[in-house]
Amino acid sequence: MAQLSPYRIVPVTEFRRDATKLTNWVLQSGGRVWITKHGTASCAVVPMFQCELLEKWEGRSLAEERRRLDRLYARWKAVKASEPGTDLPLPWDWEREW
Structure with missing residues (x-):
């Protein structure tokens, strides 16, 4: 069974404050940061290799x-x-x- 990437869920205000720290964590761990707005996930920061895989999938x-x-x-x-x-x-x- 494949191991899932680690992730963190943070409100947008926390992401604004800690963007450098969180993006460095994504780069080092290969994890994902889910950014929430009013408690609802609205976007994510993912490693580039995952974004490139998504591009291939989308063609x-x-x-x-x-x-x-x-x-x-x-x-x-x-x-x-x-x-x-x-x-x-x-x-x-x-x-x-x-």
């Missing part, structure tokens, strides 16, 4: 996502810098495939 990579966001940001800057009335697409047209 995408962090590098691909970064390139996609960089392209969208470049288009947004072009729209912002252009004169009114140009035919450039708006950067928040998420249905459009770039």
Whole structure:
């Protein structure tokens, strides 16, 4: 039977205060930090190898996502810098495939 990674559950206020200590713990132990807001788990800090496994499972990579966001940001800057009335697409047209 595989051993589960250690984890800690902390409120967001404690995470804010101890972020460096908690992220170092994740790096050293391979554990996870569950961050709660009003008692409900809202997000987590996980080791990168676990995030990379999730990316493989989802069929995408962090590098691909970064390139996609960089392209969208470049288009947004072009729209912002252009004169009114140009035919450039708006950067928040998420249905459009770039």
